Amino acid sequence: MGGYYKGACSTMTGKLALSDKVLMRVEKSARYIGNEIGMIKKDPDDVLIRFAFCFPDVYEIGMSHLGIQILYEMFNRRDDLYCERVYSPWPDLHRIMKDEGIPLFALESQDPISDFDFLGITLQYEMCYTNVLQVLDLARIPFHATDRGEDDPIVCGGGPCTYNPEPIADFFDFFFIGEGETEYDHIFDLYGSMKRSGTYSRSAFLREVSHIPGVYVPSLYEVSYNEDGTVSDFVPKFSDVPATVVRQVEMDLDNSPYPEKPLVPYVQATQDRVVLEIMRGCIRGCRFCQAGMLYRPTRQRNVEVLKKYAISMLDATGQDEISLSSLSSSDYEALPELLDFLIDECTKRKVNISLPSLRIDAFSLDVMDKVADVKKSSITFAPEGGSQRMRDVINKGLTVSDILQGATEAFKGGWTKVKLYFMLGLPGEREEDMTAIPDLADEIAMCYYDTIPKDQRNGRVRVTISTSFFVPKPFTPFQWAPMEEATEYKRRAHIVKDRMHSEHNAKSISYQYHEPDVTLLEGVFARGDRRIAAVIEKAYEKGCFFDAWTEFFHKDLWDQSFEECGVDPDFYTMRERPIEEKFPWDFIDCGITRAFLEREWKRSKEEVVTPNCRMGCSGCGIRKYGGGVCFEGKNKV
Amino acid sequence: MKARIKFEKGGVLRYVGHLDMMRYFQKAIRRSGIPISYSQGFHPHQHMSFAMPLGVGVSSEGEYMDIDLEEEINPNKAVDDLNSHMADGVRVISFRYLTEEDGNAMSSVGAASYFLYLKGGEGLDGDLLMSYKNERFDGKDKMLITKKTKKSEREIDLKPFVYDFRLFELDEDYSKKMQSLIPDYETNDFRLNTGDMGIYLLLSAGSEENIRPDLFMKYLTGRKEDWEYLPFGIHRIDLLKKDKDGGFVSL
Numbered sequence: 001m002g003g004y005y006k007g008a009c010s011t012m013t014g015k016l017a018l019s020d021k022v023l024m025r026v027e028k029s030a031r032y033i034g035n036e037i038g039m040i041k042k043d044p045d046d047v048l049i050r051f052a053f054c055f056p057d058v059y060e061i062g063m064s065h066l067g068i069q070i071l072y073e074m075f076n077r078r079d080d081l082y083c084e085r086v087y088s089p090w091p092d093l094h095r096i097m098k099d100e101g102i103p104l105f106a107l108e109s110q111d112p113i114s115d116f117d118f119l120g121i122t123l124q125y126e127m128c129y130t131n132v133l134q135v136l137d138l139a140r141i142p143f144h145a146t147d148r149g150e151d152d153p154i155v156c157g158g159g160p161c162t163y164n165p166e167p168i169a170d171f172f173d174f175f176f177i178g179e180g181e182t183e184y185d186h187i188f189d190l191y192g193s194m195k196r197s198g199t200y201s202r203s204a205f206l207r208e209v210s211h212i213p214g215v216y217v218p219s220l221y222e223v224s225y226n227e228d229g230t231v232s233d234f235v236p237k238f239s240d241v242p243a244t245v246v247r248q249v250e251m252d253l254d255n256s257p258y259p260e261k262p263l264v265p266y267v268q269a270t271q272d273r274v275v276l277e278i279m280r281g282c283i284r285g286c287r288f289c290q291a292g293m294l295y296r297p298t299r300q301r302n303v304e305v306l307k308k309y310a311i312s313m314l315d316a317t318g319q320d321e322i323s324l325s326s327l328s329s330s331d332y333e334a335l336p337e338l339l340d341f342l343i344d345e346c347t348k349r350k351v352n353i354s355l356p357s358l359r360i361d362a363f364s365l366d367v368m369d370k371v372a373d374v375k376k377s378s379i380t381f382a383p384e385g386g387s388q389r390m391r392d393v394i395n396k397g398l399t400v401s402d403i404l405q406g407a408t409e410a411f412k413g414g415w416t417k418v419k420l421y422f423m424l425g426l427p428g429e430r431e432e433d434m435t436a437i438p439d440l441a442d443e444i445a446m447c448y449y450d451t452i453p454k455d456q457r458n459g460r461v462r463v464t465i466s467t468s469f470f471v472p473k474p475f476t477p478f479q480w481a482p483m484e485e486a487t488e489y490k491r492r493a494h495i496v497k498d499r500m501h502s503e504h505n506a507k508s509i510s511y512q513y514h515e516p517d518v519t520l521l522e523g524v525f526a527r528g529d530r531r532i533a534a535v536i537e538k539a540y541e542k543g544c545f546f547d548a549w550t551e552f553f554h555k556d557l558w559d560q561s562f563e564e565c566g567v568d569p570d571f572y573t574m575r576e577r578p579i580e581e582k583f584p585w586d587f588i589d590c591g592i593t594r595a596f597l598e599r600e601w602k603r604s605k606e607e608v609v610t611p612n613c614r615m616g617c618s619g620c621g622i623r624k625y626g627g628g629v630c631f632e633g634k635n636k637v
Numbered sequence: 638m639k640a641r642i643k644f645e646k647g648g649v650l651r652y653v654g655h656l657d658m659m660r661y662f663q664k665a666i667r668r669s670g671i672p673i674s675y676s677q678g679f680h681p682h683q684h685m686s687f688a689m690p691l692g693v694g695v696s697s698e699g700e701y702m703d704i705d706l707e708e709e710i711n712p713n714k715a716v717d718d719l720n721s722h723m724a725d726g727v728r729v730i731s732f733r734y735l736t737e738e739d740g741n742a743m744s745s746v747g748a749a750s751y752f753l754y755l756k757g758g759e760g761l762d763g764d765l766l767m768s769y770k771n772e773r774f775d776g777k778d779k780m781l782i783t784k785k786t787k788k789s790e791r792e793i794d795l796k797p798f799v800y801d802f803r804l805f806e807l808d809e810d811y812s813k814k815m816q817s818l819i820p821d822y823e824t825n826d827f828r829l830n831t832g833d834m835g836i837y838l839l840l841s842a843g844s845e846e847n848i849r850p851d852l853f854m855k856y857l858t859g860r861k862e863d864w865e866y867l868p869f870g871i872h873r874i875d876l877l878k879k880d881k882d883g884g885f886v887s888l
């Protein structure tokens with residue numbers, strides 16, 4: 001062959017797992033060709049360990065996820081390992097692969113997943129569980145860990161859903177609980193040394209790996225249930241296997257791996273920009289928010305490190321947008337300095353800056369005025385609860401006067417669009433909390449007409465309300481809370497809607513809400529136990545996958561699956577759980593203590609707010625990690 | 638200051654569609670530091686325009702785009718800088734400054750030349766092509782076919798828009814070149830070996846009358862329905878414009 005394609009690596013010879021005939025028949029075939037700018041090329045023959053990293057959703061979604069890119073970078077720093085990527089084939093390709101017997105492959109080498117040592121699956125939301133089965137199915141790996149042979153890849157999981165991995169525990173050889181930066185090197189070292197010394201067998205490895213902090217090997221534990229269906233006992237089968245799995249946290253973010261040359265997809269990703277993770281964790285302690293509890297303590301990245309990352313990522317990718325990522329960017333202390341730098345640099349480079357999760361105040365409005373067109377952009381508030389009472393219940397420290405003050409400033413600055421995010425179905429919600437939602441929207445609209453004189457108005461103000469239905473999650477103060485029936489969720493949405501129509505400024509307000517069916521299923525998965533696995537398997541057999549996509553969600557098939565498996569979904573969602581109930585996820589130590597969560601659940605019922613970590617420490621238990629916000633300012637010892 | 642970039646596209650990048658290709662080049666230009674000029678406003682965009690979209694699965698050795706520059710740069714260096722930021726499968730061939738007469742790429746396209754290779758499907762081989770050519774092309778005054786677009790359906794006569802159509806046997810050089818541009822040819826059973834029969838086409842292109850090679854092939858084979866999977870592969874050789882004497886020259 002001519003000198004055009006250099007090198008011996010298979011990716012350069014244009015090897016593709018799918019034939020031209022297949023690629024020409026599917027939508028967006030570039031999802032499956034790999035070869036993106038930033039893709040790491042290695043010769044698979046040169047490494048001992050092959051790791052396929054999977055985000056079980058479509059390429060455009062998976063490629064937008066920062067976590068994978070961090071670990072892709074970190075894993076590939078090892079000479080003895082090649083980490084590749086795999087995503088869920090879209091239903092059109094799925095059909096063809098099933099019909100024609102084409103095995104699932106990784107993008108880099110285009111080799112079948114069954115050739116790999118590990119299949120690592122990130123679990124970012126519960127509604128991807130059937131896609132996990134799709135991936136195993138197409139990869140020809142037995143669904144149940146216990147049915148796998150020596151030649152099957154080790155299937156491991158990570159991500160937020162592992163804080164209750166029980167509904168999918170049967171499908172995984174092990175889970176890693178916590179931040180992957182901390183222990184994966186030890187896992188690979190162990191695997192490598194067992195392989196090299198010839199002591200490797202699947203069961204011997206799983207037994208050994210269970211000793212690594214943060215690793216949970218489901219097959220090494222026995223669960224028993226009480227007559228009422230709750231968990232009675234959860235014990236390791238062997239004395240060397242730890243009874244409690246402790247979440248691992250990266251305490252040195254400034255020196256941990258970061259993708260300074262991130263991948264640049266051809267197909268437009270959902271997040272088509274470079275991402276700067278400025279901080280992990282959140283100081284606020286909203287009681288509904290699992291991320292806010294799980295990722296404690298709040299850890300900030302050094303601003304100089306972030307400046308360096310921003311430059312190298314923009315240089316390496318040529319992206320025209322950069323986005324800050326954190327749970328609450330306004331709480332990042334060096335934000336003014338970072339933004340000054342970015343505005344300067346990005347103006348020079350004609351790069352857009354996107355700033356999600358900023359609290360609306362004079363500072364943020366000033367910044368937004370510099371980076372976006374006020375006429376086109378909107379300001380966003382997420383009060384989550386409509387009434388002050390409800391905001392006290394959920395510990396959302398945002399008052400009506402904060403909102404109105406922010407809105408007034410924004411209107412003066414020229415903004416005319418406001419977005420409001422709320423949740424319905426929060427614990428103890430009353431009708432007055434629901435009607436308070438459109439009332440607040442109306443007050444904001446009123447504020448516009450009061451602030452801006454008629455002759456200076458740029459048309460009507462537009463206030464958009466969005467509501468989602470609340471799903472109680474493990475390791476939050478609301479893990480004991482019941483959910484509502486689908487009909488009740490609908491009724492509540494209609495209360496909001498009817499009230500909105502009667503508001504004085506109804507014409508300036510619009511309202512959207514999500515359908516409740518998916519919410520209830522998510523609720524079952526979030527707090528389910530091992531008995532849910534059979535239902536997921538049944539639903540997949542019936543054709544359910546891509547459940548996170550409304551157009552592919554089939555409620556009837558799920559209903560049938562629960563019934564055929566004899567599992568009552570209401571058991572997991574409709575009960576207020578007694579305070580002493582043993583939860584399926586109790587074997588995980590995520591850092592915050594059960595006592596803190598119980599205290600918070602009680603305080604929420606008393607409508608008492610708890611200060612954020614910077615106002616004062618509430619003793620959640622995270623201090624033992626020895627860093628982050630627990631040792632800043634006032635919290636210093 | 639305007640410049641025209643010519644590039645080729647092959648390998649696995651054949652499956653990257655036109656819009657994605659535009660985004661790919663926007664990023665490649667930023668990476669390589671070419672001083673392209675931008676529009677005003679909050680979301681500035683690059684002054685860049687492609688001569689003609691290239692379909693998914695189609696390879697090419699003659700794609701063009703025009704860019705506006707903030708300052709003059711050395712053309713050879715521009716080619717090198719761009720090529721050091723390309724993915725495998727795309728290669729910049731040339732970079733030249735435009736003169737008054739050039740006009741913009743998109744509006745000056747008048748014709749496109751193609752090489753079609755056989756994919757081994759539907760019994761389409763050299764003999765069959767030869768007989769089709771005999772029957773439906775040589776000496777014909779009219780070549781009627783229904784041309785469907787998103788909006789309309791009309792019968793047209795292809796005759797005045799097919800400037801050239803020839804069958805030829807691939808020689809060793811051409812075969813080698815195509816094989817390196819389409820390295821997966823073997824697994825796909827594409828007929829790109831020395832001695833295989835290929836098709837050369839020069840068709841009207843651009844705003845006046847755009848004739849796609851598959852439309853011509855539909856006429857030639859007498860097929861009524863569109864193919865679900867084309868039994869031939871398309872490779873664009875070049876985009877051309879009319880010169881003063883009524884002939885065609887490369888863009």
Ligand code: SF4
Pocket residue numbers: 296297298612613616617618619620621622623629630635
């Ligand atoms: S220990 Fe205190 S400061 Fe640290 S995360 Fe918990 S509440 Fe916040």
